Amino acid sequence: MAFSDGRRRSGRSSVVAVVAAGLALAACAPGGDESSSAPRDDVEVSTELTSDEVTLTIADETGFPLTDELAAEFTRQHPNITFDINRDTFQNLTANAPRLLASDSPPDLIRLPTIGDTARDGLLADLDPYYEAYGWDTWSESQLAPLRMDEDGVRGSGPLYQLGLGYSVTGIFMNLDIAEELGIDGPPETLAELEENLATAQENGVLPIVAGDKDGVVNFVVQAAMNQYADKDEFLSWMFNEPGAAYNTPENVRGAELIREWADAGYFSEDINSLDYFAFVTEFSEGGGLFTFNGNWEAANYQEALGDDVAFFLVPPENEGDGHVAMGAANSFAVAANSPHIDEIAHFLDWVHTDPAARQIVVDVTGASPGGDPSLPLPETEPGSLAESALEMAARISEEDGQVDFMANTTAGIYAGSIIPESQLLVTSQITGQEFADRVQAFYESEVGDR
Amino acid sequence: MIRAGAHRRAAVRRNTARGWLLLLPALAAYVGFVVWPLGMGIQYSFFDWNGVGPATWVGLDNYASVFGDPELLGSIRNAFVLIVFFTVIPVTVGLVLATLIRSLRSGAFSRASQTILFLPQVIPLAAAGIAWSWMYAQTGAVNEILGRLGLDGLTRPWLADYDTALPAVGLIGSWVLTGLCTVLLLTGIGKIDRSLYEAVRLDGAGWWREFFTITLPGLRQEIAVLVTISIIAALSSFDIIYTSTQGGPGRATLVPGISIYRIGFTQSDVGLASAFGIVLMILVLACVLPIQRLARVRDR
Numbered sequence: 001m002a003f004s005d006g007r008r009r010s011g012r013s014s015v016v017a018v019v020a021a022g023l024a025l026a027a028c029a030p031g032g033d034e035s036s037s038a039p040r041d042d043v044e045v046s047t048e049l050t051s052d053e054v055t056l057t058i059a060d061e062t063g064f065p066l067t068d069e070l071a072a073e074f075t076r077q078h079p080n081i082t083f084d085i086n087r088d089t090f091q092n093l094t095a096n097a098p099r100l101l102a103s104d105s106p107p108d109l110i111r112l113p114t115i116g117d118t119a120r121d122g123l124l125a126d127l128d129p130y131y132e133a134y135g136w137d138t139w140s141e142s143q144l145a146p147l148r149m150d151e152d153g154v155r156g157s158g159p160l161y162q163l164g165l166g167y168s169v170t171g172i173f174m175n176l177d178i179a180e181e182l183g184i185d186g187p188p189e190t191l192a193e194l195e196e197n198l199a200t201a202q203e204n205g206v207l208p209i210v211a212g213d214k215d216g217v218v219n220f221v222v223q224a225a226m227n228q229y230a231d232k233d234e235f236l237s238w239m240f241n242e243p244g245a246a247y248n249t250p251e252n253v254r255g256a257e258l259i260r261e262w263a264d265a266g267y268f269s270e271d272i273n274s275l276d277y278f279a280f281v282t283e284f285s286e287g288g289g290l291f292t293f294n295g296n297w298e299a300a301n302y303q304e305a306l307g308d309d310v311a312f313f314l315v316p317p318e319n320e321g322d323g324h325v326a327m328g329a330a331n332s333f334a335v336a337a338n339s340p341h342i343d344e345i346a347h348f349l350d351w352v353h354t355d356p357a358a359r360q361i362v363v364d365v366t367g368a369s370p371g372g373d374p375s376l377p378l379p380e381t382e383p384g385s386l387a388e389s390a391l392e393m394a395a396r397i398s399e400e401d402g403q404v405d406f407m408a409n410t411t412a413g414i415y416a417g418s419i420i421p422e423s424q425l426l427v428t429s430q431i432t433g434q435e436f437a438d439r440v441q442a443f444y445e446s447e448v449g450d451r
Numbered sequence: 452m453i454r455a456g457a458h459r460r461a462a463v464r465r466n467t468a469r470g471w472l473l474l475l476p477a478l479a480a481y482v483g484f485v486v487w488p489l490g491m492g493i494q495y496s497f498f499d500w501n502g503v504g505p506a507t508w509v510g511l512d513n514y515a516s517v518f519g520d521p522e523l524l525g526s527i528r529n530a531f532v533l534i535v536f537f538t539v540i541p542v543t544v545g546l547v548l549a550t551l552i553r554s555l556r557s558g559a560f561s562r563a564s565q566t567i568l569f570l571p572q573v574i575p576l577a578a579a580g581i582a583w584s585w586m587y588a589q590t591g592a593v594n595e596i597l598g599r600l601g602l603d604g605l606t607r608p609w610l611a612d613y614d615t616a617l618p619a620v621g622l623i624g625s626w627v628l629t630g631l632c633t634v635l636l637l638t639g640i641g642k643i644d645r646s647l648y649e650a651v652r653l654d655g656a657g658w659w660r661e662f663f664t665i666t667l668p669g670l671r672q673e674i675a676v677l678v679t680i681s682i683i684a685a686l687s688s689f690d691i692i693y694t695s696t697q698g699g700p701g702r703a704t705l706v707p708g709i710s711i712y713r714i715g716f717t718q719s720d721v722g723l724a725s726a727f728g729i730v731l732m733i734l735v736l737a738c739v740l741p742i743q744r745l746a747r748v749r750d751r
Contacts, residue, residue, distance in 0.1 A: 029506040030495055095716035098503045117719060121504035214611075214699065271589040271608030273700040413718030416697075425701040430613070447718060 045129045046343045047350075054344050055082045058333075059100060059107035061090040066165055066331070066365045073357055074348060081344060094412075098123065106336035108345045112162060113332060115149045116412040119161050125335040126159040130346040136160075138373040139353070140398050143167055146240070146405045147330055153448075155240035163349045164330025166368030169394040169403070170220055170295040170315075171326060173302055173386075177309040178206055178290050187313040190320050191228055197290065198267050207289035208267040212275030216408070216420035218259075218268070218427050220293040220327070223407050224315040226255030227325040232404055239405045241448050247407075248437035256426060257433030264429050273424045295327075296390035299367035303386040312389045314397065324396065328403040331368060363387060369394035411447045418443035489732075496726035501719040513726035523727060526698075526705040527734065529617060530686045533706065536621025537628055537685035542677050544625070545632025550666060552633070553640050565637065569630040576627060580694030583623045584610055587695075610696050616703045623691050628684065632677050639673035640666060675746035679739050686735050707731045 060067045071083035086107065088096070097112055101123035118124050131137065136144070143164070150158030172194075174187065179197075182204055188194040198208040211218045226235070229251040238245035262268065269275070275283070284292040285305035293315070302310050314324040335345050352358045353372030356379070362370040363379040367390050370379060378395070381388040397403050408415040422439050425431045431439070496513050500506035517523050548568065555561040571579065586592040587609035594606040609619040647665050656664065689708030692698060698705035707727060715724030 029498060029508065030491075030500055098501070098719060102503045117501045117504060121501070123503065214697070269589075271611045274584070274588055274608045274611035411718075413713065413720075416713050416717050420697075421699060421701050421705075424699050428613070428700065430701060 045133050047133050047347065049078060049347050050344060051080060053080050054341055055084055056341055056344055057107045058083060058085045059093060059110040060085055060087050061093050061111050062087040069361050069365055070352055070358055073361060074351060101336050106338050108339040108341050109333050109335055112334040114409050114412050115161050119149050120153060123337055124161045125337045125339065125342050127161065127163065127335065127346065128159050131160050134350045139371065140374060142398065142401060142403055143330065143371055147332060154242050162330065162332040162334045164332050164371055165352055166331045166362045166366045167328060167371045168295045168297055168331065168368050169326055169328040169397050171313055171393055172315055173284065173292050173294055174311045175287060175290055175306065175309060176311055182206065187311060188316050190316050191318050194316055201290040202266055207269055208291060210280050210284040210289035210292040211268050211272060212277060212280035213272045213424050213427055214274055214276040216415060216423060217277050218272065219408060219419055219423050222256060222259050222423055223327055224293055225258045226252045227404060228315065228318045229254050232325055236404055239407060239410045247441040247444060253433045253437045256436045260426055260429055260433050263427045268427055272427055296367045296394065299386040299390040310386060312386050312393065314393050323400045323402050325402045325404060326397050327406045328397060329406055329409060363391065411444065413447055414443060492725045492728055495721050496729050498722045500721045502721040509722065513723045516723055517727050517730050522702060523710055525702055526707050526710045529704060530706045532617055533621050533624065533685040533688055534682055537624040538678055538681040540625040541628035541632045541681060542674060544629050545636050548633045549636035549640055550662060552637055565634060568633045571627045572630045576690040577694045579623055579627055580691040584695040587619055611700050613700055613703050616696055616700060620692055620695055620704050628681055635673050635677060636670055639670045643669040671746060675742055678742055682738050683735055687731065
């Protein structure tokens, strides 16, 4: 392995050469021009579907067959439109999304959980012209607000960049079989009642909350607690990246501290940090505990696994009679600015929200609410089923205007970079609720501040 | 004579030209896939850039961030702890196993043990990470075996425990690399002159004496190779950690590879990710080059 002197010298000089070349390169900046975002106001939009043969490409995540079924139904109704759907894991897809969108042949429609810099880099089509042309102003604005972003990178207003193929709502699933054994006869009405139920389960040797945090999903529970204490608009302003917004408010700290107390009381399993999403979903499906915090998208799975022994309800408020606050978000998709088929994709998106067959598919496949005009009839669900109560809960939360985004969507990097590791420390009582909130806020500032 | 000399010089020139021609494909690949990306990485590290939009020159700010961020420094510390598991343990165990296998009569048993030891090397690290994370789980094989042995007090979710997570992922690396070390060291032992062993034995040396005076010095070069590649594997580890713990619990198993991936691809901060990558490269060189020098000096 010993290099000869000559090779060593040439090795050293090549390192020098590389460094020199790097420094020379460093003089010129990489990347694109200043924002090339094309204003679409001057673009003719057509709501009339083309009669040409068109193949639309969709980039979606693996494991979610919704786009397959919607595409098949759309092609059945409009045989000249076919689809080419590429799938990758959620993590790979979100990591590659900016580069996919910037490529010469971007997917027409792409699953994009956070807008991030993509809008400012001119990679996303502004859907507002279609919003006006199709009359999407009748749709729930609180559902669409998180999908808008202004030129300063603040969400909540500005051009519409995304739409949802289904809109989620989160809550608590309860194993009714176990509840009955414990003498719990119905969903808790307040946080205090919920805590009583948790204590009852714990005393009787039943795991109170089935949760996992290897991939950060315990944050459904963390945020559920924060939601009940926090000022909703203040919390949203942080998630939308408004200047000066803070995460480490006394209310959020109180929510985080509650979760730490629950962890100390043994309401979560001891190996929570080694359980991923799949593991804890399976555990609850197998009757592993009393409650689990999850979204309406798991309704069909839980129903299949537990039959009629499972209920779904919204996280109860602190005081009886207060409005509910729940996380919910669009299963968000964006249209590539460079797509040659924006009219067709917009037509498809409108169709998903308005066509009865499409809305039925959204509910059947995902259990999520189809969104669109609230006055449209809701798709059919089996009476008494979880799917039915999931739709009811979604309707209720939009009636009470209690929807907030997931804090994981706050910035592109905050979930993996801060919320996951800090929540792992929180649920094992390594840090306090105050430290949790302070650290997440510090990360937030480092990420948002340097934009 | 003059003509013959000119002829020879022309032939040498022709040969040199031919030599360069033969070198060209490899050189092009090396420049295209190693030198050029490295230059780009150095370039990016001086910019604030999200990978797509306009880039802003920030000078050495990214490097300042790397050295000023306790999280990133913590990940470097973890990588150094991994050297114990990726280098020290596999090379030591490899040495012991290679000497033991050498003393076996060559036959089916010795061949089978070599194959079995080498098998983990065939498995992709990502798959090893997943398989081991199942075995380390609360209900996994490791705890089951401990339970059967009556050691219930020791059972724990190994990858979720702050004290055991890093050693546990490190041992996955040991498991993978021990086979490689054993096989390479065994080949090295095979090259050592038999007569040297006979000579020390005639001098009345025992096993230990034989090991330290003949085997160990004879394997110097192999050991240098193994230490080099395993230190690189430890400092730039990614796949085992990514598939088993993703850096958790908390940041107990966070290593530079994971941080760089997150910063570059999740946070879209290509400049900072590049700067951290360059720092990591310098760290690797700083660890590996002295080993090369040591091996060379002792060669003479």
